[in-house]
Amino acid sequence: MTGRPGGRPLVPAYLSTGGVARPSRPQLERLSVLTGTGEPAPGDLPAAQLALLEELDGGSLTVVEAAALLRLPVSAVRVLAGGLIDRNLVLARAPIPPAERFDPDLLERVADGLRALKHN
Amino acid sequence: MACAPSSTTSGIHLPDSARDLVKILVAGPFGVGKTTLIDSVSEIRPLHTEEELTEASAQVDDLAGVREKSTTTVAIDFGRISLPGGIVLYLFGTPGQERFRSLWDDIAHGALGALVLVDSRRVDASFDVLGLVEESGLPYAVAFNAFPDAPRHHTEEQLRAALDLEADTPMVTCDAREKDSSIDALLALVQHLIDRHPPEHR
Numbered sequence: 001m002t003g004r005p006g007g008r009p010l011v012p013a014y015l016s017t018g019g020v021a022r023p024s025r026p027q028l029e030r031l032s033v034l035t036g037t038g039e040p041a042p043g044d045l046p047a048a049q050l051a052l053l054e055e056l057d058g059g060s061l062t063v064v065e066a067a068a069l070l071r072l073p074v075s076a077v078r079v080l081a082g083g084l085i086d087r088n089l090v091l092a093r094a095p096i097p098p099a100e101r102f103d104p105d106l107l108e109r110v111a112d113g114l115r116a117l118k119h120n
Numbered sequence: 121m122a123c124a125p126s127s128t129t130s131g132i133h134l135p136d137s138a139r140d141l142v143k144i145l146v147a148g149p150f151g152v153g154k155t156t157l158i159d160s161v162s163e164i165r166p167l168h169t170e171e172e173l174t175e176a177s178a179q180v181d182d183l184a185g186v187r188e189k190s191t192t193t194v195a196i197d198f199g200r201i202s203l204p205g206g207i208v209l210y211l212f213g214t215p216g217q218e219r220f221r222s223l224w225d226d227i228a229h230g231a232l233g234a235l236v237l238v239d240s241r242r243v244d245a246s247f248d249v250l251g252l253v254e255e256s257g258l259p260y261a262v263a264f265n266a267f268p269d270a271p272r273h274h275t276e277e278q279l280r281a282a283l284d285l286e287a288d289t290p291m292v293t294c295d296a297r298e299k300d301s302s303i304d305a306l307l308a309l310v311q312h313l314i315d316r317h318p319p320e321h322r
Contacts, residue, residue, distance in 0.1 A: 029230060031141045031210060033134065059133030062141065062210075064198060068167035069132065074226075075172070095141035095230065106140060106207075107232070107317065111310045113203025117161070118300050 017079040031095035139206030148237035149245040154213035157296035162199025216249025234260040261290035261309035
């Protein structure tokens with residue numbers, strides 16, 4: 001990952017999506033997890049999509065983290081990620097795996113984890 | 121991929137162990153200490169996104185009947201805490217003015233609850249936030265951020281009455297600069313969420 005010094009965003013928000021306003025994956029949430037598939041990036045990949053793909057080189061990121069790193073609105077990253085998912089370059093998963101979604105212990109685990117943090 | 125050890129806290133990428141990603145809103149008016157609280161507990165330097173707010177202008181008497189729209193942006197700070205068991209807790213600093221309603225709904229989607237930060241020197245600045253939280257149906261707790269010059273003569277009953285809080289809404293005092301104090305405030309909220317959902321469905 002390369003640190004991006006302050007200043008202008010890499011791609012202006014209004015150009016980043018190539019004029020596409022709606023993501024092809026409307027279910028992408030702020031905390032949806034994006035992971036690169038490791039497929040080589042095709043040569044014709046738009047620059048903004050390539051920039052997102054490169055941020056995923058070092059590991060998974062949530063949509064909102066990618067937006068912060070790329071200095072783009074979350075709405076733009078939803079569109080970019082949708083394009084990469086369509087080309088099988090990125091996988092997305094929900095913030096909580098479906099099997100865990102109604103885990104009644106989740107809140108208890110959050111509380112236990114926060115308590116453990118206090119003694120560090 | 122992921123060559124960094126998963127225990128690293130300097131990297132932005134998610135630890136390999138991350139499984140359940142949950143979020144809590146840290147809501148309050150500008151200057152109340154939302155980012156300070158997030159910074160005190162976050163394992164990453166707090167990041168922010170620039171969010172666009174599209175607002176209908178106040179002009180309603182234009183000839184063509186077309187409402188002009190203006191776009192402004194607001195920075196939304198967030199931080200992250202990795203907890204044992206694969207849980208990653210995100211904290212989103214959320215401003216509370218009425219004009220942020222559509223943004224609010226997007227950020228609040230799927231949130232566990234909200235910690236509403238209040239400055240006891242400016243209690244009325246938090247009315248809008250509390251209104252938005254209550255309308256969204258999000259369970260919440262109230263934390264007074266302890267500013268050094270905050271008035272100390274108010275009783276808990278007076279503050280509770282001023283904010284028109286339900287009797288079972290937790291109300292705590294915290295120092296948003298202190299990690300343990302911020303965690304205690306978050307724990308007051310999470311305990312409230314647990315108490316609202318007695319484990320009857322096991």
